[in-house]
Amino acid sequence: MRLLPSMTDVAFVMPLAFxxxxxxxxxxxxxxxxxxxHLRTGEWILAHGCVPDRDIFSFTRSGQPWFAWEWxxxxxxxxxxxxxxxxxxxxxSSLVLALTFALLFRLARRKSGDALVxxxxxxxxxxxxxxxxxxxxxxxxxxxxVVFSTVxxxxxxxxxxxxxxxxxxxxxxxVLWTNLHGGFFVGVVLIAVYAAAQFAVLLRKTSVEExxxxxxxxxxxxxxxxxxxxxxxxxxxxYRLHVHILQYLGDGFYRGNIMxxxxxxxxxxxxxxxxxxxxxGAAAAFWRLRRGRLTWPLLFVLWAHLALYSARNVEIFVLLxxxxxxxxxxxxxxNATAMHWADWLRRGLHALRGLTQDLSAFDAVPRWHxxxxxxxxxxxxxxxxxxxxxxxxxxxxxxxFPVAAAGLLEKAGLYRGIFTEDLWxxxxxxxxxxxxxxxxxxxxxxxxxxxxxxxxxxMGVQAGWEEYLGRYRVDTVLLPPDAPLAGALKQSSAWRLIxxxxxxxxxxxxxxxxxxxxxxxxxxxxxxxKTATIYxxxxxx
Numbered sequence: 001m002r003l004l005p006s007m008t009d010v011a012f013v014m015p016l017a018f019x020x021x022x023x024x025x026x027x028x029x030x031x032x033x034x035x036x037x038h039l040r041t042g043e044w045i046l047a048h049g050c051v052p053d054r055d056i057f058s059f060t061r062s063g064q065p066w067f068a069w070e071w072x073x074x075x076x077x078x079x080x081x082x083x084x085x086x087x088x089x090x091x092x093s094s095l096v097l098a099l100t101f102a103l104l105f106r107l108a109r110r111k112s113g114d115a116l117v118x119x120x121x122x123x124x125x126x127x128x129x130x131x132x133x134x135x136x137x138x139x140x141x142x143x144x145x146v147v148f149s150t151v152x153x154x155x156x157x158x159x160x161x162x163x164x165x166x167x168x169x170x171x172x173x174x175v176l177w178t179n180l181h182g183g184f185f186v187g188v189v190l191i192a193v194y195a196a197a198q199f200a201v202l203l204r205k206t207s208v209e210e211x212x213x214x215x216x217x218x219x220x221x222x223x224x225x226x227x228x229x230x231x232x233x234x235x236x237x238x239y240r241l242h243v244h245i246l247q248y249l250g251d252g253f254y255r256g257n258i259m260x261x262x263x264x265x266x267x268x269x270x271x272x273x274x275x276x277x278x279x280x281g282a283a284a285a286f287w288r289l290r291r292g293r294l295t296w297p298l299l300f301v302l303w304a305h306l307a308l309y310s311a312r313n314v315e316i317f318v319l320l321x322x323x324x325x326x327x328x329x330x331x332x333x334x335n336a337t338a339m340h341w342a343d344w345l346r347r348g349l350h351a352l353r354g355l356t357q358d359l360s361a362f363d364a365v366p367r368w369h370x371x372x373x374x375x376x377x378x379x380x381x382x383x384x385x386x387x388x389x390x391x392x393x394x395x396x397x398x399x400x401f402p403v404a405a406a407g408l409l410e411k412a413g414l415y416r417g418i419f420t421e422d423l424w425x426x427x428x429x430x431x432x433x434x435x436x437x438x439x440x441x442x443x444x445x446x447x448x449x450x451x452x453x454x455x456x457x458x459m460g461v462q463a464g465w466e467e468y469l470g471r472y473r474v475d476t477v478l479l480p481p482d483a484p485l486a487g488a489l490k491q492s493s494a495w496r497l498i499x500x501x502x503x504x505x506x507x508x509x510x511x512x513x514x515x516x517x518x519x520x521x522x523x524x525x526x527x528x529x530k531t532a533t534i535y536x537x538x539x540x541x
Contacts, residue, residue: 005371007115007363011105011122012372015097016379018126019133025391026383029090029135033401033423034442036430038136039089041068042078051236055446057429059416059437060472066446067237067244072179073137086394087383093135094379100143101126102372104322107150111323112330115363116356121280121326128273128318131311138315141183144173145319148187152194153323156217156295167224174231182245186316188228193302195221197295204292244445253449257456260312270314277318278304280325287328296324330356401427402478402504404532409476409506412515419469420478421459424504428478439472461488475512479505501532 019025029035037057045051045068055066068074080088101122108118132138148170155166170191178184198218202211235241248254255261264271285300299320307317333356337349382392396403402424409418415436420428425441432438440447440455447455458465461484469477477495479486480503489495489507498515499506508515 001365002368003370004367006365006367006369007109007119007359008102008105008367009369009371009375011119012098012102012369013375014123015101015126015133016094016375018130019094019097020379020391023130023133024397026090026394027391027397027400028133029093030086030394030396031400032134032136032442033396033426033428033430035089035135036396036426036428037433037441037443038070038074039078039081040429040433041071042074042076043082044078045071045075046078046082053237057433057438057441057443058447060439061447061451062437064446066443067241069182069235069237069241069245070137070180071236072176073140073181077135085384087380089135090394091376091380091383093139095376096139096143097133098372098376100139100146100319103143103146103150104319107146107153108323108326109360109363111153112326113360114326114330114333114356115360117330117333118323118326121277121322121329124273124277124325125318125322128270128277129315131268131270132315137181138183140177140180141186142315142319144177144180144184145186145190145316147173148190149320149323152190152221155220156194164220167220170224171227171231174228175234178232178235178241183316184232185245188225188232189302190299191221191225191228193298194295195225197293197298200294200298201292248445251449253453254444255310257452258444261310263309264307264311264314274307274314274318277321277325278307280328281317281321284321284324284328287331288324300324396427396430399503404501405478405499405504405506406431408499408532408534409478414476414515417472417474418476418478419458419472419474421480421483422455424478439474459483459485461485466492466494475509477505477507479507481505499532499534 019028024031040057041052044056051071052066052068055061055064077089077092080092104125105118105122108121109115112118112121129142132142151166151169170187174184174187177187195218198214198221201214201218206214232242233239237244264274266275281296281300281304285297288294289297303313303317303320306313333349333353337346337353341349379392382388383394385392388394398404402420406428409415410432415432418428418436419439422440422442422444425438428436428438429441440451444452454468457463458468465485465488477485477489479489481500486505486507490497494510495507496510497505498508
């Protein structure tokens with residue numbers, strides 16, 4: 001029995017199947033150029049033995065103060081990349097995702113007592129968070145959110161001595177979380193809400209014993225929250241990290257101009273899963289509120305608001321809502337069998353109830369999970385195959401990133417003075433650092449609102465864009481064909497189009513020295529990409 005697959009194995013394998021079956025696999029994980037500068041940062045730290053506090057990647061703000069606040073992820077994954085290649089980065093990121101949803105299933109099963117319902121809610125949470133499945137540090141915030149929720153839930157429902165031991169685990173975990181990703185504040189907020197829910201019991205008319213127990217647990221949560229808050233100062237920048245993050249998150253410019261800070265697009269596929277969990281979470285909050293259990297109602301009000309306010313909070317909400325949603329759905333299924341339905345419906349509900357009971361009993365047997373281990377090993381084997389399928393190819397997608405154009409610029413020896421969009425800036429860091437420096441990349445907190453505002457104006461061809469490029473002595477521009485600035489450069493007599501492969505255009509200032517460009521075979525004809533065109537010097541578009 002211990003060797004047989006379990007529902008936990010299904011929850012572990014499910015995100016891998018989603019990622020490499022229903023989504024684009026490696027291309028999804030590498031869908032953000034920020035992965036590139038994170039890896040190069042980790043390699044820099046390994047080479048120099050310290051965490052950088054000044055910019056090392058740009059020529060526009062070189063040497064300016066910079067907070068590498070996710071340095072531990074950078075080091076861990078930079079080491080993997082340095083010694084085992086990009087395939088190891090993707091395999092490790094996939095492992096973090098798989099662990100997140102396996103643990104989430106276990107939490108939902110504990111809350112609901114129904115393995116099938118718990119798995120269904122875990123699937124909903126996975127689908128609702130899939131838009132953020134990238135090989136970047138925030139995957140650890142997803143994992144630690146589930147870990148903290150599991151510890152707090154066990155402490156809330158266990159015996160006092162066991163609860164005390166469990167809560168002692170959280171401050172050391174918070175040190176890791178703080179140095180892996182800036183979303184560490186989620187953990188402190190979770191503990192604070194658990195404490196507030198216990199203090200709120202004092203507002204109701206209850207027995208002396210119940211009030212004493214609630215006060216004792218509230219104090220325990222309060223001390224744990226304080227310990228975790230202090231643990232967040234164990235980072236290379238001490239309190240300056242907190243000041244920097246608060247200034248960054250409090251700047252209205254970023255909320256208005258960065259897509260993930262804005263509200264969720266409810267016409268997208270992710271929204272339907274979020275809406276289901278929002279509805280189920282609201283029902284669970286109402287159900288628990290009627291029974292005087294305040295933790296989830298408080299969490300629901302807080303995180304539903306944050307998720308509706310900003311799309312980047314959706315992944316946290318769906319992870320928190322999965323277990324309460326499983327609890328209310330399982331309770332509804334149990335109660336539904338006792339209601340007066342039509343005979344055919346009553347028989348169907350009894351059959352479904354029997355199935356869920358049998359699966360839950362079968363899943364309760366302890367397992368060794370060889371199926372999960374085999375799935376992860378099989379994934380790694382395909383990622384390391386000499387010629388893997390495109391979904392398993394551990395490379396940036398040449399249809400999304402300027403793979404061929406970057407190779408051409410490298411052959412021409414051009415590593416500086418290139419203006420490109422921030423998404424591609426991180427990719428150029430990955431390709432060209434330490435030889436090259438970029439104009440801008442995805443580190444929006446580093447470049448600041450003023451610099452980013454001017455950059456957005458230039459990309460949008462607003463007045464003064466020529467002077468803006470001239471101020472930084474830009475002589476080469478690398479852009480996707482649909483960028484508004486690309487259209488303006490085609491019409492400008494001061495710039496000439498020298499390269500076009502359907503993915504990227506390269507423009508060169510007429511005052512800059514000519515480049516010796518040779519065709520490069522960086523785009524496979526089978527990919528469907530447009531054949532690269534190199535224009536002679538006198539060619540104007």
